[in-house]
Amino acid sequence: KQEVTQIPAALSVPEGENLVLNCSFTDSAIYNLQWFRQDPGKGLTSLLLIQSSQREQTSGRLNASLDKSSGRSTLYIAASQPGDSATYLCAVNSNSGYALNFGKGTSLLVTP
Amino acid sequence: GAGVSQTPSNKVTEKGKYVELRCDPISGHTALYWYRQSLGQGPEFLIYFQGTGAADDSGLPNDRFFAVRPEGSVSTLKIQRTERGDSAVYLCASSLVGSTLPYGYTFGSGTRLTVV
Numbered sequence: 001k002q003e004v005t006q007i008p009a010a011l012s013v014p015e016g017e018n019l020v021l022n023c024s025f026t027d028s029a030i031y032n033l034q035w036f037r038q039d040p041g042k043g044l045t046s047l048l049l050i051q052s053s054q055r056e057q058t059s060g061r062l063n064a065s066l067d068k069s070s071g072r073s074t075l076y077i078a079a080s081q082p083g084d085s086a087t088y089l090c091a092v093n094s095n096s097g098y099a100l101n102f103g104k105g106t107s108l109l110v111t112p
Numbered sequence: 113g114a115g116v117s118q119t120p121s122n123k124v125t126e127k128g129k130y131v132e133l134r135c136d137p138i139s140g141h142t143a144l145y146w147y148r149q150s151l152g153q154g155p156e157f158l159i160y161f162q163g164t165g166a167a168d169d170s171g172l173p174n175d176r177f178f179a180v181r182p183e184g185s186v187s188t189l190k191i192q193r194t195e196r197g198d199s200a201v202y203l204c205a206s207s208l209v210g211s212t213l214p215y216g217y218t219f220g221s222g223t224r225l226t227v228v
Contacts, residue, residue: 004154034216043118043203043221044155089154097168098143100217102154 002027002094006103013080014111021075021106023090028068035064035075036089038105044089048075080110114138116220118204124226125194133189133223137206144187145217146179147203155203161187162209194227201225 003026013019023033032051036044048057048064050073056065063076077084087107091100117136125131137144142163147155157171161181169179176194181187191198201224205217 032216036219041224043116044205044219046216046218049216091154098145098160099157099168099171100145100147100155102156104152104154 002030002092002101004090004092004101004103006088006090006106008106009104010107010109012109012111015080015082017080017110018076018078019080019108021077021088021090021108023073023075023103025071025073025092025101027094028071029095030068031093031095033064033066033073034091034093034100035062035073036091038087038089040086047088077108080108082110082112084108084110116204116206116218118202118220118223120223121221122224122226124228127194127196127227129194131191131194131225133191133202133225135187135189135204135206135220137185137187137204138218139185141206141208141218142184143207143209144181145205145207146187146189147205149201149203149222151200158189158202191225194225196227199225199227 005024007022034049035047050057050066061078066073087105089105090103119134144161146158149155160168164184176192179189201222203222205219207217
């Protein structure tokens with residue numbers, strides 16, 4: 001069974017810092033990996049989707065990398081802003097099915 | 113529609129009652145998914161529809177939970193004899209499906225169910 005772990009569980013940084021969120025998964029036979037953002041009391045907003053054949057994806061200040069062989073992905077956020085404060089979830093779509101396996105998320109707080 | 117719509121946004125019900133949660137996916141998305149998110153946890157898969165049929169219902173916790181998608185669009189998640197442990201946010205997502213596995217998912221805002 002695919003297990004997804006996110007480290008750290010919570011992170012607080014001052015505005016302007018660059019930061020890295022980590023995601024690891026136990027089964028490297030994945031189809032794709034997706035990073036989501038979740039604001040309190042809200043649904044999930046898709047940030048980046050990396051196919052298994054890709055190494056990274058970029059969108060604005062966000063960059064996600066994928067190392068399938070080692071079972072790891074990172075989400076890099078450049079020049080963080082208070083509006084980036086949210087929970088960030090990593091989800092893996094395994095080759096064996098359509099369900100997404102989620103980590104528990106990293107709760108990010110960017111202070112002014 | 114422009115996004116995945118879920119209604120109601122909040123539902124409070126008494127233990128033992130029956131509830132229905134509705135999901136209206138993005139037009140043209142053949143795949144629809146239900147997930148459940150408990151406090152402090154990531155979403156957990158419940159059921160996946162491809163068209164009108166439930167292609168994978170392995171995540172449904174027990175026979176009190178049932179979901180339908182009769183016309184291949186709107187889906188309803190039904191919970192009988194609700195228990196306090198059913199309290200959670202129920203999330204719906206939809207996606208296009210390629211030749212093998214799905215493309216990226218779009219999630220709705222969820223229904224927060226509270227069983228008192």
